[in-house]
Amino acid sequence: MEGAYEEFTWENFKRKFLAKYFPETAREGYGEEFLKLRQGGTSVEAYAKKFESLSRFFRFFRD
Template structure:
Protein backbone atom coordinates (compact mmCIF):
# COMPACT_ATOMS: atom_id res chain seq x y z
CA UNK A 1 0.00 0.00 0.00
CA UNK A 2 1.41 3.36 -1.05
CA UNK A 3 1.02 6.39 1.16
CA UNK A 4 1.83 9.93 0.09
CA UNK A 5 4.33 11.93 2.16
CA UNK A 6 1.74 14.44 3.31
CA UNK A 7 -0.51 11.59 4.51
CA UNK A 8 2.38 10.03 6.43
CA UNK A 9 3.02 13.36 8.14
CA UNK A 10 -0.68 13.70 9.01
CA UNK A 11 -0.89 10.17 10.38
CA UNK A 12 2.42 10.55 12.23
CA UNK A 13 1.22 13.78 13.81
CA UNK A 14 -2.09 12.19 14.83
CA UNK A 15 -0.48 9.48 16.97
CA UNK A 16 1.52 11.89 19.12
CA UNK A 17 0.34 12.54 22.68
CA UNK A 18 0.97 14.95 25.54
CA UNK A 19 4.31 16.79 25.45
CA UNK A 20 5.24 15.33 22.05
CA UNK A 21 1.96 16.56 20.58
CA UNK A 22 2.65 20.07 21.90
CA UNK A 23 6.17 19.94 20.48
CA UNK A 24 4.82 18.88 17.07
CA UNK A 25 2.25 21.69 17.04
CA UNK A 26 5.00 24.25 17.59
CA UNK A 27 7.40 22.58 15.15
CA UNK A 28 4.68 22.37 12.49
CA UNK A 29 3.97 26.11 12.79
CA UNK A 30 7.67 26.86 12.45
CA UNK A 31 8.14 24.51 9.47
CA UNK A 32 5.04 25.57 7.54
CA UNK A 33 6.14 29.21 7.27
CA UNK A 34 5.33 30.58 3.80
CA UNK A 35 3.17 27.54 3.00
CA UNK A 36 6.05 25.06 2.90
CA UNK A 37 5.03 21.40 2.67
CA UNK A 38 6.48 19.20 5.41
CA UNK A 39 7.86 16.03 3.86
CA UNK A 40 7.99 12.71 5.67
CA UNK A 41 11.80 12.89 5.61
CA UNK A 42 11.65 16.32 7.27
CA UNK A 43 9.14 15.10 9.88
CA UNK A 44 11.40 12.16 10.76
CA UNK A 45 14.51 14.36 10.87
CA UNK A 46 12.82 16.87 13.22
CA UNK A 47 11.44 14.11 15.45
CA UNK A 48 14.74 12.25 15.68
CA UNK A 49 16.67 15.45 16.35
CA UNK A 50 14.36 16.26 19.26
CA UNK A 51 13.81 12.80 20.77
CA UNK A 52 16.74 10.67 19.65
CA UNK A 53 19.96 12.71 19.92
CA UNK A 54 22.81 12.14 17.47
CA UNK A 55 25.17 10.83 20.15
CA UNK A 56 22.65 8.11 21.05
CA UNK A 57 22.18 7.22 17.37
CA UNK A 58 25.97 7.00 17.04
CA UNK A 59 26.12 4.67 20.05
CA UNK A 60 23.60 2.41 18.33
CA UNK A 61 25.67 2.39 15.13
CA UNK A 62 28.79 1.47 17.13
CA UNK A 63 26.84 -1.25 18.96
CA UNK A 64 25.76 -2.63 15.57
CA UNK A 65 29.27 -2.48 14.12
CA UNK A 66 30.70 -4.32 17.15
CA UNK A 67 27.85 -6.85 17.45
CA UNK A 68 28.92 -10.48 17.85
CA UNK A 69 26.76 -13.51 18.56
CA UNK A 70 28.57 -14.44 21.76
CA UNK A 71 26.27 -16.47 24.02
CA UNK A 72 23.10 -15.55 22.09
CA UNK A 73 21.24 -18.12 20.03
CA UNK A 74 21.32 -17.55 16.27
CA UNK A 75 17.71 -16.31 16.36
CA UNK A 76 18.49 -13.90 19.23
CA UNK A 77 21.56 -12.65 17.37
CA UNK A 78 19.54 -12.24 14.15
CA UNK A 79 16.84 -10.25 15.98
CA UNK A 80 19.42 -7.98 17.64
CA UNK A 81 21.23 -7.59 14.31
CA UNK A 82 18.04 -6.50 12.51
CA UNK A 83 17.06 -4.18 15.35
CA UNK A 84 20.42 -2.39 15.37
CA UNK A 85 20.82 -2.46 11.59
CA UNK A 86 18.18 0.29 11.29
CA UNK A 87 20.67 2.73 12.77
CA UNK A 88 23.49 1.91 10.32
CA UNK A 89 22.16 3.63 7.22
CA UNK A 90 24.71 2.09 4.84
CA UNK A 91 23.29 -1.36 5.52
CA UNK A 92 19.73 -0.26 4.71
CA UNK A 93 20.18 -0.04 0.94
CA UNK A 94 19.72 -2.65 -1.76
CA UNK A 95 23.31 -2.04 -2.87
CA UNK A 96 24.61 -3.04 0.56
CA UNK A 97 22.67 -6.31 0.89
CA UNK A 98 25.83 -8.38 0.32
CA UNK A 99 27.75 -6.27 2.86
CA UNK A 100 24.92 -6.85 5.34
CA UNK A 101 25.14 -10.63 4.84
CA UNK A 102 28.92 -10.59 5.30
CA UNK A 103 28.54 -8.46 8.45
CA UNK A 104 25.95 -10.89 9.85
CA UNK A 105 28.02 -13.99 9.07
CA UNK A 106 31.18 -12.39 10.44
CA UNK A 107 29.45 -11.82 13.80
CA UNK A 108 28.52 -15.47 14.22
CA UNK A 109 30.44 -17.67 16.65
CA UNK A 110 33.32 -19.62 15.03
CA UNK A 111 31.57 -22.98 15.51
CA UNK A 112 28.46 -21.70 13.69
CA UNK A 113 30.57 -20.15 10.90
CA UNK A 114 32.29 -23.50 10.42
CA UNK A 115 28.93 -25.27 10.12
CA UNK A 116 27.80 -22.93 7.33
CA UNK A 117 31.19 -22.96 5.62
CA UNK A 118 32.05 -19.32 6.21
Template sequence: MELGGFFEASPAKFNGKTSLDVADQWLKDMERIFDAKICPEESRLAFALHMLTREKPVTWEAFRRKFLSEYLLDSVRYANEVEFLQLTQGNKSVAEYVEKFQHLGCFYTMPLDEEWRCRKLQNGLRGDICLMVAPLYIKDFAALVEKARVMERMKVEVEAQHSQQ
Protein backbone atom coordinates in the same frame (compact mmCIF):
# COMPACT_ATOMS: atom_id res chain seq x y z
CA MET B 1 -15.10 2.81 16.78
CA GLU B 2 -14.20 0.64 13.79
CA LEU B 3 -12.72 2.04 10.58
CA GLY B 4 -15.94 1.09 8.75
CA GLY B 5 -17.98 3.28 11.10
CA PHE B 6 -15.64 6.15 10.40
CA PHE B 7 -16.07 5.77 6.63
CA GLU B 8 -19.88 5.79 7.01
CA ALA B 9 -19.55 9.51 7.77
CA SER B 10 -18.03 10.04 4.28
CA PRO B 11 -14.94 11.96 5.39
CA ALA B 12 -13.18 14.01 2.71
CA LYS B 13 -9.75 13.12 1.37
CA PHE B 14 -6.96 15.65 1.88
CA ASN B 15 -4.02 16.06 -0.49
CA GLY B 16 -2.20 18.95 1.18
CA LYS B 17 -2.23 21.11 -1.97
CA THR B 18 -4.88 23.54 -0.79
CA SER B 19 -5.22 26.86 0.94
CA LEU B 20 -4.90 27.28 4.67
CA ASP B 21 -8.66 27.84 4.93
CA VAL B 22 -9.42 24.54 3.18
CA ALA B 23 -6.90 22.72 5.37
CA ASP B 24 -8.41 24.26 8.50
CA GLN B 25 -11.92 23.29 7.38
CA TRP B 26 -10.80 19.71 6.63
CA LEU B 27 -9.34 19.40 10.12
CA LYS B 28 -12.53 20.79 11.69
CA ASP B 29 -14.63 18.35 9.62
CA MET B 30 -12.46 15.42 10.74
CA GLU B 31 -12.78 16.45 14.39
CA ARG B 32 -16.55 16.82 14.02
CA ILE B 33 -16.76 13.27 12.63
CA PHE B 34 -14.51 11.96 15.41
CA ASP B 35 -16.68 13.61 18.05
CA ALA B 36 -19.97 12.51 16.46
CA LYS B 37 -18.78 8.91 16.11
CA ILE B 38 -17.20 8.99 19.60
CA CYS B 39 -13.84 8.07 18.14
CA PRO B 40 -11.19 7.44 20.84
CA GLU B 41 -8.10 9.64 20.80
CA GLU B 42 -5.80 6.68 20.12
CA SER B 43 -7.64 5.90 16.83
CA ARG B 44 -7.86 9.41 15.41
CA LEU B 45 -4.37 9.55 13.90
CA ALA B 46 -4.74 6.18 12.18
CA PHE B 47 -8.12 7.15 10.73
CA ALA B 48 -6.90 10.57 9.59
CA LEU B 49 -3.90 8.99 7.85
CA HIS B 50 -6.35 6.98 5.72
CA MET B 51 -7.74 10.23 4.42
CA LEU B 52 -4.42 11.75 3.38
CA THR B 53 -3.57 11.51 -0.29
CA ARG B 54 -0.13 12.60 -1.18
CA GLU B 55 2.50 11.93 -3.78
CA LYS B 56 4.56 10.12 -1.17
CA PRO B 57 2.50 8.07 1.27
CA VAL B 58 3.40 7.98 4.94
CA THR B 59 5.02 4.59 5.46
CA TRP B 60 5.81 2.96 8.76
CA GLU B 61 9.53 3.33 8.03
CA ALA B 62 9.16 7.07 7.32
CA PHE B 63 7.14 7.53 10.50
CA ARG B 64 9.69 5.49 12.47
CA ARG B 65 12.64 7.56 11.19
CA LYS B 66 10.86 10.83 11.98
CA PHE B 67 9.90 9.57 15.43
CA LEU B 68 13.45 8.43 16.23
CA SER B 69 14.94 11.68 14.96
CA GLU B 70 12.58 13.66 17.19
CA TYR B 71 12.80 11.61 20.38
CA LEU B 72 16.12 9.76 20.40
CA LEU B 73 19.34 11.64 21.02
CA ASP B 74 21.85 11.62 18.16
CA SER B 75 24.51 10.24 20.49
CA VAL B 76 22.30 7.26 21.38
CA ARG B 77 21.45 6.59 17.73
CA TYR B 78 25.14 6.79 16.79
CA ALA B 79 26.15 4.43 19.61
CA ASN B 80 23.51 1.92 18.50
CA GLU B 81 24.68 2.17 14.89
CA VAL B 82 28.28 1.51 15.93
CA GLU B 83 27.14 -1.42 18.08
CA PHE B 84 25.24 -2.82 15.07
CA LEU B 85 28.31 -2.58 12.84
CA GLN B 86 30.44 -4.39 15.44
CA LEU B 87 27.78 -6.95 16.44
CA THR B 88 28.72 -10.63 16.51
CA GLN B 89 26.95 -13.67 17.89
CA GLY B 90 29.50 -14.36 20.61
CA ASN B 91 27.98 -16.60 23.28
CA LYS B 92 24.39 -15.73 22.33
CA SER B 93 22.06 -18.22 20.69
CA VAL B 94 21.18 -17.63 17.05
CA ALA B 95 17.73 -16.42 18.14
CA GLU B 96 19.21 -13.92 20.61
CA TYR B 97 21.76 -12.74 18.03
CA VAL B 98 19.07 -12.22 15.36
CA GLU B 99 16.86 -10.31 17.82
CA LYS B 100 19.74 -7.97 18.71
CA PHE B 101 20.70 -7.69 15.02
CA GLN B 102 17.20 -6.62 14.03
CA HIS B 103 16.87 -4.18 16.92
CA LEU B 104 20.20 -2.47 16.29
CA GLY B 105 19.76 -2.64 12.50
CA CYS B 106 16.96 -0.09 12.87
CA PHE B 107 19.59 2.49 13.82
CA TYR B 108 21.80 1.88 10.78
CA THR B 109 21.63 4.99 8.62
CA MET B 110 22.58 3.49 5.26
CA PRO B 111 20.01 1.64 3.13
CA LEU B 112 19.96 -2.08 3.89
CA ASP B 113 19.24 -4.45 1.04
CA GLU B 114 18.47 -8.13 1.62
CA GLU B 115 21.83 -9.41 0.41
CA TRP B 116 23.82 -6.98 2.59
CA ARG B 117 21.75 -7.90 5.66
CA CYS B 118 22.43 -11.59 4.97
CA ARG B 119 26.19 -11.03 4.59
CA LYS B 120 26.31 -8.91 7.76
CA LEU B 121 24.35 -11.46 9.80
CA GLN B 122 26.34 -14.39 8.43
CA ASN B 123 29.71 -12.72 9.08
CA GLY B 124 28.71 -12.14 12.69
CA LEU B 125 27.74 -15.76 13.34
CA ARG B 126 30.02 -17.89 15.48
CA GLY B 127 32.64 -19.63 13.36
CA ASP B 128 31.17 -23.13 13.73
CA ILE B 129 27.70 -22.05 12.54
CA CYS B 130 29.07 -19.69 9.89
CA LEU B 131 31.08 -22.59 8.39
CA MET B 132 27.85 -24.56 8.01
CA VAL B 133 25.73 -21.82 6.41
CA ALA B 134 28.29 -19.83 4.35
CA PRO B 135 28.62 -22.45 1.58
CA LEU B 136 24.83 -22.30 1.06
CA TYR B 137 25.03 -18.72 -0.33
CA ILE B 138 21.64 -17.77 1.12
CA LYS B 139 20.47 -14.31 0.05
CA ASP B 140 17.06 -14.33 1.75
CA PHE B 141 17.24 -13.06 5.34
CA ALA B 142 14.42 -15.20 6.76
CA ALA B 143 15.84 -18.31 5.07
CA LEU B 144 19.33 -17.58 6.43
CA VAL B 145 18.00 -17.13 9.96
CA GLU B 146 16.05 -20.39 9.76
CA LYS B 147 19.04 -22.32 8.37
CA ALA B 148 21.32 -20.91 11.10
CA ARG B 149 18.81 -21.97 13.77
CA VAL B 150 18.60 -25.47 12.27
CA MET B 151 22.39 -25.77 12.14
CA GLU B 152 22.67 -24.61 15.74
CA ARG B 153 20.06 -27.16 16.84
CA MET B 154 21.81 -29.96 14.90
CA LYS B 155 25.17 -29.03 16.42
CA VAL B 156 23.71 -29.19 19.93
CA GLU B 157 22.14 -32.59 19.20
CA VAL B 158 25.38 -34.02 17.78
CA GLU B 159 27.37 -32.72 20.75
CA ALA B 160 24.83 -34.28 23.14
CA GLN B 161 25.12 -37.64 21.37
CA HIS B 162 28.93 -37.54 21.55
CA SER B 163 28.91 -36.70 25.25
CA GLN B 164 26.66 -39.73 25.97
CA GLN B 165 29.09 -42.14 24.27
Protein backbone atom coordinates in the same frame (compact mmCIF):
# COMPACT_ATOMS: atom_id res chain seq x y z
CA MET C 1 3.69 36.79 7.39
CA GLU C 2 4.82 34.81 4.36
CA GLY C 3 7.91 32.72 4.86
CA ALA C 4 7.09 32.03 8.51
CA TYR C 5 6.19 28.42 7.76
CA GLU C 6 8.57 25.74 6.61
CA GLU C 7 7.44 23.46 3.80
CA PHE C 8 6.11 20.21 5.28
CA THR C 9 8.05 17.45 3.56
CA TRP C 10 9.06 13.99 4.67
CA GLU C 11 12.68 15.10 4.96
CA ASN C 12 11.78 18.07 7.19
CA PHE C 13 9.57 15.89 9.37
CA LYS C 14 12.24 13.18 9.65
CA ARG C 15 14.96 15.69 10.55
CA LYS C 16 12.85 17.35 13.27
CA PHE C 17 11.54 14.06 14.63
CA LEU C 18 15.02 12.57 14.91
CA ALA C 19 16.43 15.70 16.53
CA LYS C 20 13.71 15.67 19.19
CA TYR C 21 13.17 11.97 19.89
CA PHE C 22 16.35 10.25 18.75
CA PRO C 23 19.35 12.53 19.31
CA GLU C 24 22.63 12.14 17.48
CA THR C 25 24.38 10.68 20.54
CA ALA C 26 21.81 7.87 20.79
CA ARG C 27 22.07 7.15 17.06
CA GLU C 28 25.84 6.96 17.31
CA GLY C 29 25.60 4.59 20.28
CA TYR C 30 23.21 2.24 18.49
CA GLY C 31 25.34 2.49 15.35
CA GLU C 32 28.48 1.46 17.22
CA GLU C 33 26.64 -1.38 18.96
CA PHE C 34 25.25 -2.57 15.62
CA LEU C 35 28.66 -2.48 13.91
CA LYS C 36 30.34 -4.32 16.81
CA LEU C 37 27.63 -6.97 17.05
CA ARG C 38 29.09 -10.48 16.95
CA GLN C 39 27.43 -13.81 17.57
CA GLY C 40 30.21 -15.07 19.80
CA GLY C 41 28.88 -17.65 22.24
CA THR C 42 25.24 -16.66 21.90
CA SER C 43 22.68 -18.76 20.10
CA VAL C 44 21.68 -17.93 16.53
CA GLU C 45 18.22 -17.06 17.84
CA ALA C 46 19.57 -14.59 20.42
CA TYR C 47 21.96 -13.06 17.88
CA ALA C 48 19.19 -12.67 15.29
CA LYS C 49 16.93 -11.06 17.88
CA LYS C 50 19.62 -8.51 18.81
CA PHE C 51 20.44 -7.89 15.13
CA GLU C 52 16.79 -7.23 14.31
CA SER C 53 16.40 -5.02 17.37
CA LEU C 54 19.33 -2.83 16.39
CA SER C 55 18.69 -2.85 12.63
CA ARG C 56 15.17 -1.46 13.06
CA PHE C 57 16.71 1.90 13.95
CA PHE C 58 18.48 2.07 10.61
CA ARG C 59 15.45 1.37 8.45
CA PHE C 60 14.22 4.86 9.32
CA PHE C 61 17.33 6.50 7.88
CA ARG C 62 17.14 4.94 4.44
CA ASP C 63 15.91 7.18 1.62
